[in-house]
Amino acid sequence: xxxxxxxxxxxxxxxxxxxxxxxxxxxxxxxxxxxxxxxxxxxxxxxxxxxxxxxxxxxxxxxxxxxxxxxxxxxxxxxxxxxxxxxxxxxxxxxxxxxxxxxxxxxxxxxxxxxxxxxxxxxxxxxxxxxxxxxxxxxxxxxxxxxxxxxxxxxxxxxxxxxxxxxxxxxxxxxxxxxxxxxxxxxxxxxxxxxxxxxxxxxxxxxxxxxxxxxxxxxxxxxxxxxxxxxxxxxxxxxxxxxxxxxxxxxxxxxxxxxxxxxxxxxxxxxxxxxxxxxxxxxxxxxxxxxxxxxxxxxxxxxxxxxxxxxxxxxxxxxxxxxxxxxxxxxxxxxxxxxxxxxxxxxxxxxxxxxxxxxxxxxxxxxxxxxxxxxxxxxxxxxxxxxxxxxxxxxxxxxxxxxxxxxxxxxxxxxxxxxxxxxxxxxxxxxxxxxxxxxxxxxxxxxxxxxxxxxxxxxxxxxxxxxxxxxxxxxxxxxxxxxxxxxxxxxxxxxxxxxxxxxxxxxxxxxxxxxxxxxxxxxxxxxxxxxxxxxxxxxxxxxxxx
Amino acid sequence: xxxxxxxxxxxxxxxxxxxxxxxxxxxxxxxxxxxxxxxxxxxxxxxxxxxxxxxxxxxxxxxxxxxxxxxxxxxxxxxxxxxxxxxxxxxxxxxxxxxxxxxxxxxxxxxxxxxxxxxxxxxxxxxxxxxxxxxxxxxxxxxxxxxxxxxxxxxxxxxxxxxxxxxxxxxxxxxxxxxxxxxxxxxxxxxxxxxxxxxxxxxxxxxxxxxxxxxxxxxxxxxxxxxxxxxxxxxxxxxxxxxxxxxxxxxxxxxxxxxxxxxxxxxxxxxxxxxxxxxxxxxxxxxxxxxxxxxxxxxxxxxxxxxxxxxxxxxxxxxxxxxxxxxxxxxxxxxxxxxxxxxxxxxxxxxxxxxxxxxxxxxxxxxxxxxxxxxxxxxxxxxxxxxxxxxxxxxxxxxxxxxxxxxxxxxxxxx
Numbered sequence: 001x002x003x004x005x006x007x008x009x010x011x012x013x014x015x016x017x018x019x020x021x022x023x024x025x026x027x028x029x030x031x032x033x034x035x036x037x038x039x040x041x042x043x044x045x046x047x048x049x050x051x052x053x054x055x056x057x058x059x060x061x062x063x064x065x066x067x068x069x070x071x072x073x074x075x076x077x078x079x080x081x082x083x084x085x086x087x088x089x090x091x092x093x094x095x096x097x098x099x100x101x102x103x104x105x106x107x108x109x110x111x112x113x114x115x116x117x118x119x120x121x122x123x124x125x126x127x128x129x130x131x132x133x134x135x136x137x138x139x140x141x142x143x144x145x146x147x148x149x150x151x152x153x154x155x156x157x158x159x160x161x162x163x164x165x166x167x168x169x170x171x172x173x174x175x176x177x178x179x180x181x182x183x184x185x186x187x188x189x190x191x192x193x194x195x196x197x198x199x200x201x202x203x204x205x206x207x208x209x210x211x212x213x214x215x216x217x218x219x220x221x222x223x224x225x226x227x228x229x230x231x232x233x234x235x236x237x238x239x240x241x242x243x244x245x246x247x248x249x250x251x252x253x254x255x256x257x258x259x260x261x262x263x264x265x266x267x268x269x270x271x272x273x274x275x276x277x278x279x280x281x282x283x284x285x286x287x288x289x290x291x292x293x294x295x296x297x298x299x300x301x302x303x304x305x306x307x308x309x310x311x312x313x314x315x316x317x318x319x320x321x322x323x324x325x326x327x328x329x330x331x332x333x334x335x336x337x338x339x340x341x342x343x344x345x346x347x348x349x350x351x352x353x354x355x356x357x358x359x360x361x362x363x364x365x366x367x368x369x370x371x372x373x374x375x376x377x378x379x380x381x382x383x384x385x386x387x388x389x390x391x392x393x394x395x396x397x398x399x400x401x402x403x404x405x406x407x408x409x410x411x412x413x414x415x416x417x418x419x420x421x422x423x424x425x426x427x428x429x430x431x432x433x434x435x436x437x438x439x440x441x442x443x444x445x446x447x448x449x450x451x452x453x454x455x456x457x458x459x460x461x462x463x464x465x466x467x468x469x470x471x472x473x474x475x476x477x478x479x480x481x482x483x484x485x486x487x488x489x490x491x492x493x494x495x496x497x498x499x500x501x502x503x504x505x506x507x508x509x510x511x512x513x514x515x516x517x518x519x520x521x522x523x524x525x526x527x528x529x530x531x532x533x534x535x536x537x538x539x540x541x542x543x544x545x546x
Numbered sequence: 547x548x549x550x551x552x553x554x555x556x557x558x559x560x561x562x563x564x565x566x567x568x569x570x571x572x573x574x575x576x577x578x579x580x581x582x583x584x585x586x587x588x589x590x591x592x593x594x595x596x597x598x599x600x601x602x603x604x605x606x607x608x609x610x611x612x613x614x615x616x617x618x619x620x621x622x623x624x625x626x627x628x629x630x631x632x633x634x635x636x637x638x639x640x641x642x643x644x645x646x647x648x649x650x651x652x653x654x655x656x657x658x659x660x661x662x663x664x665x666x667x668x669x670x671x672x673x674x675x676x677x678x679x680x681x682x683x684x685x686x687x688x689x690x691x692x693x694x695x696x697x698x699x700x701x702x703x704x705x706x707x708x709x710x711x712x713x714x715x716x717x718x719x720x721x722x723x724x725x726x727x728x729x730x731x732x733x734x735x736x737x738x739x740x741x742x743x744x745x746x747x748x749x750x751x752x753x754x755x756x757x758x759x760x761x762x763x764x765x766x767x768x769x770x771x772x773x774x775x776x777x778x779x780x781x782x783x784x785x786x787x788x789x790x791x792x793x794x795x796x797x798x799x800x801x802x803x804x805x806x807x808x809x810x811x812x813x814x815x816x817x818x819x820x821x822x823x824x825x826x827x828x829x830x831x832x833x834x835x836x837x838x839x840x841x842x843x844x845x846x847x848x849x850x851x852x853x854x855x856x857x858x859x860x861x862x863x864x865x866x867x868x869x870x871x872x873x874x875x876x877x878x879x880x881x882x883x884x885x886x887x888x889x890x891x892x893x894x895x896x897x898x899x900x901x902x903x904x905x906x907x908x909x910x911x912x913x914x915x916x917x918x919x920x921x922x923x924x925x926x927x928x929x930x931x932x933x934x935x936x937x938x939x940x941x942x943x944x945x946x947x948x949x950x951x952x953x954x955x956x957x958x959x960x961x
Contacts, residue, residue, distance in 0.1 A: 023834075023875070023899045036832070053900070080853070112853045123857040123901075124850045126834055285685035292681055301685035338873060340684055341922070387687030397687075466872040467785065467831035500743065503920055504831070504872065508683055542681065 017054055018120030024336070024469065025051035026113055026127045029099055030177050031135030031253035032143040033334045034470035039251050039494045040334070041130035043179035045104040045186055047222040049097055050077070052122065055115055056093030063091050068101070068187040068221060074118050079103070079127065081111040088113070089186055089221070101222040102129060104182030132197045132246040134179040134224070136255045142346035144333055145318035147242055147255030148176040151263075152227075162316050163238040163268040166258035171230050172212065173257070175201070180224040180246060183216060190216030200245040201228045203257070204235035204329040205488055234259055237326035238266040239318065243490060251493035254331045256318065270530040272317035278308030278358060278415055278523055278531040280407055282385075282424060284400045285510070287540035288433060292502025302385035302400040304364060304373055308356035308415050308528060320345040327456065330476035330491040338464050339471040340506050356527065358415035366405035366424065368398075400535070402426050407533055409525065416526030420533055423518040427537035428452025430511050438544045441492040447511060448484035452537070455514030456480055459487060463545050464506035465496035472496060498544040507545050512538040682921040707762075709736040709750065716750055716758075718765060728765040732758040737779050738826075742787040742808065749808075751778035751792050757806065769811050776804065780826035783808070784851075785833040793824040793838065803827060803838060803849075817854050820847045826867065830898065831874040839865040841885035848901075858901045863890055869916040869925065875899055878925050878938075880913035881906070888912030888931040893938060909936035910947045915957035928957040 024035055029047040033040040042048045061073035070076055070087035077088035077100055089101040098115065106129045115122040137148040139160070150158040151165060152172035159165045167173055181197040183190060195215045201208035213227035226244060234240065239256040246252070260266050270277050282304045290296035317323070325331045337343025361374040364385075373383050386397035402424045411417030429451045430436075439445050447459050457478040464471045472495040478485040498507040515534045523531030705727060708717045716736060718728040734754030741748050741762075748760040757778050759769040779795035787808065794802040794816075801822045805815040821843035828837045835857060836849040841864050848857040866880040875898050883890030891911045895904035910929030913936070917926050925938040929947070935957070936947040 020901060023901075024832075025899070110852065112850070112855075124853045124855045126850070126852050287683055287685060289681050289683070299681075299683070299685065299687050301687055303685065341682060387685075389687045467833075467874055469873040469875055502681075506681070506683060540683070540685075542683075 016119040019052060019054045019056075019115045019117050019122035021050055021052040021055070021113070021115060021122050021125040023125075026125050027051075028133065028135035028143075028179060030137040030143065030179070031334075032336075033135065033253055033494065034336050034468060035126075035128060036465070036468035037334050037470055037472065037494050037496060039133055039135075039253070040470075041128040041133040041250070042102045043130050043133040044102055044106055044108070044182035045222060046102055046133070046135075046179040046224075047091065047099060048102055048178075049099050050113070050115065050125075051097055052115070054095060054117070054119065055098050055122070056095055056117065058095050060092055060094035060097075066188050066221075076116045077113065078116070079106050079111045079113050079129070081107040081109060081129075091222070101186050104184070104186050130250070132179060132181040133250050134177050134199075134244045134246045134252040136175060136177040136242070136244060136252050138253075138255050139316040140318060140347055143253045143255075144320050144335075144346055145256055145323070146239075146316040147257060149242070149255075149257050150174040150176075161257045163258045163272050164265045164315065166238075166260040166263055166266050167230050168261065168263040169230050169232045169234055169236075169259065171263070173228055173230060175226040175228065175242070175244070176217075177224050177226065177244065177252065178222055179252075180214060180216075180226075186221050188221070190218055190221055192216065192218045195224075197246050198248050199226055200248070201226060202241075202243050202245070202490060203231055203259075204237075204240040204242075204326060205490075206231045206234050230259060235326040235329050236260055236266075238268045238272065239323040239325060239331075241325045241329055241331040243332075245490060245493075251490050253334065254491075256323065256325075256331070268317050268323075271319050271322050272313065273529075275313060276308070276310045276356060276415075276527060276529045278306075278356065278525065278528045280304070280306040280362065280409075280523060280533040282364070282400055282405065282407075282535040283538060284398075284424070284427070284536075285538040285540060286427070287508065287510075287542070289542050291437070291498075291507070291542035291544055293542075298390040299387070300389075300398060301387040302398055304362075304383045304385055306358075306362060306373070306383075308358045308531070309350065309353040310356055310414075311350040311353040319347055319350060321348050324458075324475065324477055327477045328479045330459075330474055330487055332472060332474040332491045332494060334470070334472040334494040336470055338466065338469065338506070339473055340462055340464055340508070343471070345473070356414035357412035358525070358527075359410045359412035359417065361410065363408045364405060365408075366399070367401050367403040371399065400424050405535060411525065414527050418523055418525040418531075420521045420523065422515075422521050422533055422535050424535040425453035425455075425513065425515060425519045425537060426451065427539060428457065428511070428513045430539045430541070433511075433539070433541050436509065436541060436543055438546050439492070440546050441495055441497070442489050444489060445487035445492060445509075446484060447487070447509070449511060449513075450483060452513035453516040453519055455516045455519070457482065457485070457514065458512045459485055459509065460512065461487070461492075461495065461509045461543075462506060463495035463498070465499070466504045466506070467499070468496070470496060492545070495545050497546055507543050508540055509543055510538050510540040512536065707739050707748065709739060711735050711737065714752070714754075716748075716760065718762075730760060730765050730767065732756075732760070732767060733770055738781040740781045740783045740790065742783055743785060744787055747787075747808065749781055749783065749790055751781045753777045753779060753795065757781075757790075757792060759811065771806065771811055771813070773804070773813070775800065776802070780824070780828075780839070782827045782829045782836065784829060785831070789814075791827045791829070791836055793819070793827050795823055795825055797822045797842075803836070815854070817849070820856075820859065821845065826865075828868040828870070830877075831870055831872060835898070837868050837877065839868065839879075841865055841882075846879055860894075860896065860903075862894060864888065866912075866914045867916040867927070869918045870898075871918050871922040872920070873922070876904065876922075876940075878916050878918065880916050880927060882912045882914070882931075891929070891932065893925065893927060893936075895940070905943065907936075907938045907943070907945050909938065909945055910934035910949075917957050926957060 029049045056075045057073050068089045072090040073093040075093040084107050086103045086106045092099040112124040113127045139146040149161040151167045180195050199214040208228045210229040217223045217225045236259045238258045240259050241254045243254045244252040284302050286300040364371045386399035388396040406421045408419040428449045431448045459476045461474045474491045498505040520534035523533045714734045716730040720727045733752035733756035736750045736752045738751045750758040755773050757771040761768045776794040778792040780793040783790045790806040801819040801824050803817045804813050807814045821840045823842045826839040838847045844863050846860040846862050846865050862881050864882040864885045869878050877896040879894045881892040882888035893907045909927050910932030912931030913927040914930045915928045927936045934949045938945050
């Protein structure tokens with residue numbers, strides 16, 4: 001039997017247990033970016049969050065007035081580097097979470113953070129303190145999705161931007177975040193004024209030329225505002241990526257804002273308009289693995305996925321998987337976990353989603369015969385159809401050869417039956433695949449292709465750093481008809497560099513060709529607000545991010 | 547087609563990516579086809595009251611594309627093999643044997659192989675393997691049931707190193723073919739081996755008051771650090787290759803953990819140990835935590851490497867080896883009970899995010915070394931008193947224990 005004794009050694013712990021800070025759980029309070037990624041440091045004077053157990057009182061306590069103290073709810077926090085120790089300013093303390101201000105005089109670099117309560121002292125947790133590292137607050141509270149950005153209409157009318165209330169090109173926006181840098185005093189109401197930190201705002205990849213203000217908000221210690229004007233040539237859509245680079249080097253989390261020509265609501269179909277969504281997709285993914293394998297191989301897998309679910313509509317509709325950036329733009333998400341093995345983006349599984357019963361089985365018929373696909377569930381939507389690995393002893397069991405396929409569903413208690421036919425398209429040719437090996441993250445990543453189905457092309461890159469349990473994924477959608485695309489350095493900025501030991505990193509880029517009109521069809525079934533079926537080819541390659 | 551329609555399709559690709567590694571449809575195999583190599587050398591009864599400790603084990607990495615063009619490169623960089631032009635050692639000193647000559651072959655292993663790569667029984671001087679071929683990425687090509695089972699080893703596979711405690715030597719053993727390559731004399735009673743991340747330096751602890759620095763390119767000791775009255779046993783090197791930690795395996799209050807600056811070869815810090823006989827030290831993958839075993843005090847201590855402050859203490863009966871998953875979110879601790887003659891057969895999982903115990907797995911008697919295979923699904927133990935090794939499927943909880951013809955102490959996973 002195993003017992004865990006925190007600080008008690010071998011004595012019986014008669015007193016209450018001390019606080020525990022969970023591993024790597026000290027993060028920017030707006031971005032929640034993993035602490036070991038470039039943008040994951042805690043800026044001097046910024047608000048950050050600590051997650052753990054027994055961190056504070058069961059019922060949270062909030063600081064309510066200035067001057068702010070260094071103790072709240074009998075909780076204090078220190079940051080120590082060498083012989084220098086500073087007291088953190090707690091804003092909110094509870095059992096599972098603390099929000100606090102990193103003092104502006106905290107030493108820059110790696111330091112050790114400790115939470116102290118009447119029950120004792122927590123485990124020390126390493127933190128990286130930086131002069132600046134900005135995080136943008138989000139409506140989802142996850143660091144992903146619609147940012148807290150206010151459209152300036154009048155002084156008394158500044159609604160929060162959303163797909164229902166987009167901004168117009170040229171409109172002034174107030175962006176809320178934390179991490180612009182230190183100020184003279186953290187415990188009193190901030191004095192308004194621009195901070196010295198260089199601030200660069202990007203809207204859909206278009207640099208903002210008019211930053212009107214970047215500094216503390218007068219109301220709230222640690223909270224920063226960036227006021228800027230939407231570029232006239234900014235991309236338009238419901239989920240236009242927005243990011244902030246500080247100090248010429250550190251890139252924030254990517255959030256979204258809605259932009260339309262006249263400020264009218266944008267088309268957020270299906271996330272923002274459909275409650276009951278269903279889909280069936282057949283996909284072949286061929287990944288060229290030449291980094292970290294004994295020899296270059298092409299791993300091909302044929303898969304089918306299907307699901308139907310019902311989810312409540314939101315004023316801030318967003319799903320990081322479905323809410324793509326507009327054509328010609330990119331976004332990036334830096335999160336905890338290994339997104340290539342079991343972990344998911346926050347919000348990827350819709351909160352409160354209810355799986356719809358759409359029958360016991362589908363039949364999939366094509367050039368290689370028929371397969372019966374059973375028991376699709378929202379949580380387990382994947383079916384393996386076949387695969388191959390070049391140059392080895394595996395049998396080739398590929399199923400989704402290009403050609404015509406019919407998909408039939410018998411229907412279930414929530415979704416009716418359907419039958420439709422689509423084509424599995426030819427794959428595109430990734431023309432510079434073999435030249436895409438070592439990627440300098442400070443330079444644009446160029447991807448070019450030819451052929452394929454003629455549909456739009458998406459570029460998705462993953463950088464997984466296993467020792468720090470963090471992933472940055474970026475996604476770009478090329479403009480229609482394009483045959484090449486350049487991924488900007490800012491999108492790559494928080495991708496963790498590939499480690500020398502290939503077993504410790506997963507660095508891979510996928511190029512996906514969207515289906516043309518013959519490879520996609522509406523999935524018309526009773527009980528669905530929105531449904532479709534499509535077949536698609538995806539190419540991947542292992543790379544080294546430098 | 548509406549633009550949102552296209553976006554939605556791309557979104558579904560995302561669904562595939564996130565779902566591709568689930569075990570929703572069938573038991574996920576260890577996609578990477580591991581290569582396991584057991585060593586059988588240490589005899590019990592080391593001087594100084596030391597329990598026969600972990601073998602020096604070398605975890606190599608898979609080589610890269612160069613394997614085809616330069617097939618005779620041993621991989622000896624302990625995981626830093628992406629740039630062969632700047633890593634590795636003098637290749638010219640090694641012959642290039644014919645594939646399969648003298649190599650351990652996966653003999654009559656069809657049944658074992660098709661049940662997720664379970665290695666066949668090992669014996670002294672034997673090994674079993676299938677070559678690593680595929681990364682743990684989404685969209686794998688899953689195995690079919692009619693695979694070939696006669697597979698030659700791959701010449702690019704790394705050598706392994708093995709301490710010979712009684713003879714005060716370190717043996718270098720090629721894995722393809724399986725043969726001794728070199729014997730390196732070291733200070734008395736060597737116990738554990740560790741490589742710097744760049745593969746250029748190998749450290750070996752010697753209970754007889756020394757830490758040996760070895761250049762693997764020449765198979766020679768380049769420096770011997772005298773540790774005075776300390777008896778080095780456990781050994782761990784930081785991920786940046788700057789420092790090493792070793793335990794002072796003594797019964798007195800002098801028991802300690804010391805830190806070596808690998809540039810100056812000097813002991814720069816000595817931390818008092820929690821209890822006598824601090825034995826093994828293992829660093830978390832990010833280097834932030836140092837885990838120390840105390841087999842005679844039935845505990846495992848976790849230290850913060852930045853401050854040397856204690857993070858937690860776990861009560862484990864006769865702890866031996868510790869291994870982490872690749873993300874550093876879980877630790878697996880071999881729990882053998884009586885350290886002199888094992889009475890337990892457990893591997894205890896610990897959630898490092900919350901420092902809470904997870905499930906325990908019943909393996910062979912006296913689990914000693916622990917290793918987590920690439921992909922994190924499988925954990926392998928060498929079971930000294932049980933003359934066996936075990937393979938734990940951490941997804942299903944299933945454990946397969948295979949008897950060997952000898953006591954199994956060290957364990958090296960060779961990809």
